[in-house]
Amino acid sequence: MKKWFQVLILAVGLILALAPAAVAGAIxxxxLRQVFPQATAPGKTLTRGEFAALLARAAGMQVTADTAGTRGDAWYSSAVMALKxxxxxxxxxxxGLHTDRPVSLLEAxxxxxxxxxLPDGVAAPxxxxxLGRESWGYTPYxxxxxxxxxxxxQDAAAILTVDEGVAFLAMVFGSDPEAEKIVQAAKQAQAKVKDLKFAGSMAISARLRPGVAGEVPAVSMQGNIMSEFSYPLNLHQKVDMTLNLPAEKTAGKDLPPGGKMQMTMEQYLVDGTMYQRVxxxxxxxxxxxxxxxxALPDLEALVEQSRNAAGLPPGLKDSFHFRYLGEGIENGHKVHRIAYYGRIDDWQALMQALPGGLTPEMEQALNQAGGVLKSISFWGEEAVGVEDNLTYASEMTGLVxxxxxFQGETVPLETMTINMKVTDYRYNSGVKIQVPAEALAAPEISLTPSEPEAKLSGSQQI
Structure with a gap:
């Protein structure tokens, strides 16, 4: 297996485990108004260049002052070039950048x-x-x-005033106080849960980098997931997936008709030991x-950190934001609907947020992962019970x-979209997790780089 792909799988798995623990920052x-060199007149139209300066400030980007005098005389030129x-x-x-033109809401x-x-080429929700789907900006919209x-x-073509642009960015890079309050209450309620069982669906799709599409087949997967947790940390998880492979580009005479391959992955984690079957x-x-x-990190500490939202450095806390979408009904429960979104691209901050117990091999792999991923963003929604603050439905999309x-080798994937939707949550139902006898008797495998893949039996390879 390609080294970049091994690193990718490990990195994405740990990021997904950390994502629910993030708490929003705000601007x-x-x-934002301090960006302007002088106060602006009420109702003044906002230009593209001025919006660039506001956006760079709202996002906390480092902007280097233009000392060479080659990028224009406008006070916002350095921010424009940084964003470019x-x-x-x-x-x-x-x-042309046309920084002196008015900025529309859609451009903003x-x-x-x-x-x-948000990567290019992802599908629109x-x-x-x-706004019509034929618009150039429909997907981000x-x-x-x-x-x-x-x-x-809202009229996407509307021209923004300075006041409107400032308000828009303060909203995008901030969070609803009401939403944050509900999120914190939900984490406190989750920390008291003794066991949890949920079921849902999952889909993964990849977009190939231009120029390598003929070398690596495009792959998409859809299926169902079932998870059981008994805290502090015993789990059982089963995933049934259908892999869609392009038969005309995929080598192998045993490929199923139409390129559709069924796969089942099952795993147990009991008393700190993980058992897996594919x-x-x-x-x-x-x-x-x-x-x-x-070979595993302190998984119990990882889960407790995620449940209690404790110990994350500011670099991650400031990366996630929450919006309150109103009330609704989910599975017979009155719920608050909370949207969240955010981006992680500070790999060092992520490493600091991981719990202890990593082996040198895993720590090395995670450090290497910083070279594989450009960024990963999360866009999702949760339905939190009004009465008990427990989650009753959720949908998360991870965009990688x-x-x-990576290490001189072209990474053939440009983006990957991971969608997970859960509509069946059950709490404190007396979950009992027991590892099958054949799993307990399974051979222990090594995860160190010194162990060649050939040592695995044919039944343990894909």
Whole structure:
């Protein structure tokens, strides 16, 4: 297996485990107004260049002052170039940035979504809005409508005033106090849960980097997931997936008709030991594998950290934001609907947030992972019970953007979308997790780089 892919799987798994623990930071309108060299007149139209300066400040970007005098005389030129270098501002079809032109709400939304980590080419969520799907900015518009940052009836072509631009960015890079209060109450309620069982669906799709599509087949997966937790940390998880492989580009005479491959992954974590089994079309009889305890991080500490939202450094806390979407009914429960979104690209901050107990091999792999991932952003919604503050439905989409190269090797994936939707939560139902006898008797495998993959039996390989 390619080294970049091994690192990727480990990195994404640990990021997903940490994501629910993040707490939002905020930027105020008064702080944003300090970007302007002098006070602006009421009702003044906001230009693209001025919006760039506001956006850079709202996102906490480091902007280097223009000392060479080659980037223009405007006070916002350095911010414009910083955003251009990051691909946030890309200009018009004629190649010009036109920073002196008025900025529209749609342009502002597109630039803000890029800063939040929304990759190019991802599919738009299903939302009701006034902007047509044929619009160049429909996808970021739809994502912002989904999390409550834009209202469906807003005129996307409207020109923003300074006041409107400041208010928009203060909302995007801040959080509803009401939503934060509910999120904290939900974490406190979750910390008291003795056991949890949930079921839902999961889908994964990948977008290939231009130029390598002929070398690596595009893959998508859909399926169902079932998880049981008995705290402090015993778990049982089973995932049934259908892999969609392009038969005309995938080598292997055993490929199922139409390129559809069924796969079942099951794992137990009991008393600090993890047992795994993978079953897929074309494999020999599947067998259980046992992972050594010293190869795993302190998983109990990881889960407790996620449940209690404790110990995260500011670099992660400031990366997530929450919006209150109103009340509703979910599975017979009156709920608050909370949207959240955020981006992680500070790998050092992420490493500091991990609990102790990592082996040198895993720590090395995680450090390398910083070179594989460009960023990962999360966009989701949770339904939190009004009476008990427990979650009764959730949907999370993780959007991963990859670096162009890793250790001199082209990373063929450009983006990956991971969607997980859960509508069946059951709390304190007396979950009992018992590892099957065949899993307990499974051979222990090594995760160190010194162990060649050939030492695994055929039934343990995909």
């Amino acid at each position: 105020t309108a008064d702080e 270098e990051k691909g946030v501002i890309r200009g018009y079809p004629d190649g 939304a597109v630039m803000a979504s890029r800063v939040l980590g 299903d939302v009701k809005g006034s 739809a994502w912002l409508v989904r999390v409550g940052l834009l209202q469906p009836g 079953e897929a079309s074309g494999m020999a009889e599947p067998q259980w594998m046992k992972l050594p305890k010293n 953007a990859f670096a162009n190269k």
